Amino acid sequence: MKKNKWIAAGALALALVMPAAMAAVSVKEADRLKGELTPLGAERAGNNGDIPPWRGGLGLPPVGYNKSGQHHIDPYAKDKPLFVITAANMKQYAEYLTPGQQALFKVYPDTFKMPVYKTRRTAAAPDWVYENTYKNAIRAELNKGGNGLMYAYGGIPFPLAKNGLEAIWNHVTRWRGIYLTRRASEIAVHVDGDFSLVTVQQEVEFNFYRRDKNIEDLNNILFYYLSFTKAPARLAGGAVLVHETLNQVDEARQAWGYNAGQRRVRRAPNLAYDTPIAAADGLRYADDTDMYNGAPDRYNWKLLGKKEIYIPYNSYKLSSNKVSYQDLIKPGHLNPDYTRYEKHRVWVVEATLKEGMRHVYHKRVFYLDEDTWGIAVADQYDSAGDLWRVNMAYMKNYYEVPVTWTTMDVFHDLKAKRYHVQGLDNEEQGTTDFSNEPPGDRYFTPAELRRRGKR
Template identity: 40%
Template structure:
């Protein structure tokens, strides 16, 4: 298992604490951004054997007829090879432990590996602001709070530690807001498909170039609003989350039967998501959400791995949920994998904290800072759950985005999918750029007003 030298990670770990936070690492050289590094910190060059090409700016123009959920810019590609139980040993070093476990556990589970396309673009303003502010972002003296960063920029393009990688993921550019009709899906024990349909509206104030510091967003990282549409027994429920830069998230729930908005402090960390049969915890939403305070994040290094990428076949609205959700795993024919360089971070529960997940091993795409895969371990060190993300480039926002993701429980031998948009009528990634979603939507009083209409 070969990791790249730490010199490529931007230098030695910064360990000097100041009165207000960690000091900027002196080894951060902003002139590398746009030269040998992409504007947000990835290596521009391809790899030694050419299986990962050089970054050429990404997918900045939509192919003719393409819109989100319709079409595939790389539809002409054919798989280079597949990884399955018969040849896993040959590729073991290139797949996360969780993928290897799924291949071994389920007959027919495979990874179809396609030519690599580094499709993630970077908006010009994000590139400019990241370079101008490189070395200025600060982590607090507690080791996890974000105390200084500007909007519409990657805070740590040359990360020195795991926490900085996590903040790059949490503040990655996906435009200011988006909305979609999504579904949470799982097979019940009898085999029937259970579905929770929702409106998802997500607001990312840190993607606004007007933001100069955390004070400009009132310490808000993201605001998430979920309106339940079905099943009928839950229709009208609403969930509002405020993810925060310096403390655990705030949450509120509206129950239509009570016609009340209730604060929900338990809607966080490893508390189960309603309707998930305890297969899915709150901080697994969007692959990882919420505060970083319960884990130590160790930066392991950068590695070439086979990961889900350019997931256009998966998100295509020609797909039906019944066909996507197999009895044991997601339909393999719609999954696309490519070899990419990823940052590997190991999250271990702090000695004075508790969490049902004792360890998480997380794989972040170097070109977008998206979280593509997570292996989750219990307190005995056993692999428990496997999370798989999706990622695809949208020229409309000049960046990569993701909605769909899957969580496999190897103990319960069941799995769950969330954020699926294929049967939804709306997939709107430019809602914030064009003013269809604004900050006023994301407060408890608005939740109450909407519930009482």
Template identity: 45%
Template structure:
């Protein structure tokens, strides 16, 4: 089955079907740099010309930006081409996800989508592209689909044959090798009032470290430590996560230090449908980063590609002068700060497996073809009704060529509330070279940090 699917997708996207093999044929992998981009996206423009050809993405920072500063808008002269509202959504319905249609209908004039010129800005370092080409030839799903072998650094399947391969492309996409940043989150009430929670994040991506090999990373994708800064009632809380590549063979390891008890405890349930800490039960743990963790609770189907209006190049939201009060509004964020563009996205549907307990019975993910970043998703309840809609507003970072989120939110359509993460209150720029080592993310290191 996989052999025929790979050959068929290669024939459609590459214009030439090589021999049917369990992995992408070498001749097809070479073509990835021609008809396809190095990450497997269609290099050419669409037939209408509304999606341009990919010419390498945003390779250099704009004039006026200096290293160490928050990213500035590389497209300051861009103005909305048009604005989608509840009144005119019928003109654009074929380019809208079900979640965005529902939000336009439910929130009326309060919710609108400003659509800008499409900028295919996603770009990554050349050594990442080299690994993408190697992964295309070597990478394979494990027999249970809950892990990948013979892959390193970045998305393993530039030509995905099924939904599992596509979702692994998101989970393993390149986000640099290490990064430190401060971010605020909130769960506004229906009237827009909110109390922010501020966390320091530290990531060490062993999987993506240059020169790393799969056996050497000890089944670890990344290490993450979060340290709560405010409010005072939560300050000092530390969460430590060791994210594994095969979470069935070696489950995610997580610890949590509570400042009140002054003890670091294992958190075995920090996964799947567990409520994300400080989310007011508006988001599950596996919605962090739009989707994370073992995919074993769902059956995954690759539904193909669509052209959709999705969040992109969100430099207005990322602007260092934009404060939380500028972003947060009742029921949804300030849509005048958003930017939507027409992009080709992979559509992946996840259906809950029989006998599995999860709050979401069905989920639909929209993955940007140029980065494998999930840019939007829909979450359905046990009766099959659309319950929540999630968005990832992304930018291209400059000090390390990475296309990644600057802000994420999950909208609960029943409660008409939302969870938002990525609020900036004068915080420093992301530091993609903080000098971490794997030893900085052990349980004993976390204990030492907590006692300082």
């Protein structure tokens, strides 16, 4: 069997819709995380070709990097592309591309390119996250229906995922630090490449990874999220607060919005599923954020297996403060000169809309980086079954933590020939600032939202 083919042994047999409840694995199975698999459940070995073995990832900053929040130094700045995929040679590499990526070449045949670099398995996390992941493997469960996570804390809940729901919960709960602040912009790009910035200050406390807590202390909260709009002036002062829950059957997501003009905080019960995000001009829906988030109850989930594809990785050049937005943002897509793709193994998860449920996406196919469980690419289909949108997360290792996460997410509408970018911070004074000392639960309250949401 060729190394690039779907890995079918076991995985396809388990490609089933989630049963009523899912039990944890045995200690013997979990011990694979200490040998043949990485601590988060990826294959430790390479593919005897262009994917190397995992040797611990990138856990230390390069010389010259001084503190969290500083724009990253590219540790691979001297790397050159091995080759560049274009519309002219796409068929040669089609088996390593998703249908959405192939569609981008067809929609933008003269300009879209994918520079492919040497694969560097830089994904890394702290040892205590690895230790908790091992514990989760033998204790974590999904509740009846799979819409809530139980008996997990501080690590990947299902590193030996056996179905699509477990895999998507791994994405939703993956390691992203403990507390972070970030000032960044998002833009909706017109067909001609014109755009305007919406700048926000974001603060996130990942309650699930609070080291001063345990399973009993989580109070059903996965994370707290605060976002304050800073620009343009007409939107400045608006704010959003989210309490994301672990068990969304017992307690749905809670959200509030602050209107600066009215100086009022109101519940935002519809900030979920396919609610349009205002700043995205219809190009991103609520559960598109972070490639996928929220309750999984509207879809049937299947784990289709594992595949090797080219995904955005080690995107340091893309997020450099030496790159201006004007240089980066081009009609149809980002400037390919600043992108970097590498071949990685991904888990492929298919979500199909349940009968009687409503969503603008009838089918969604997610490609999860095996080293992190983060969704790298999402292909999304409309009610007619046509490929409609393709989203890509441009990941890199925040080596000061360490954590591998997106630096920029891009949402392409293939029919409108427009796209939306979230996470632009090239022209900001700093980038994402991580801390192990969160301000605490009381900081993320509606009262705090009212106090801080000022023009």
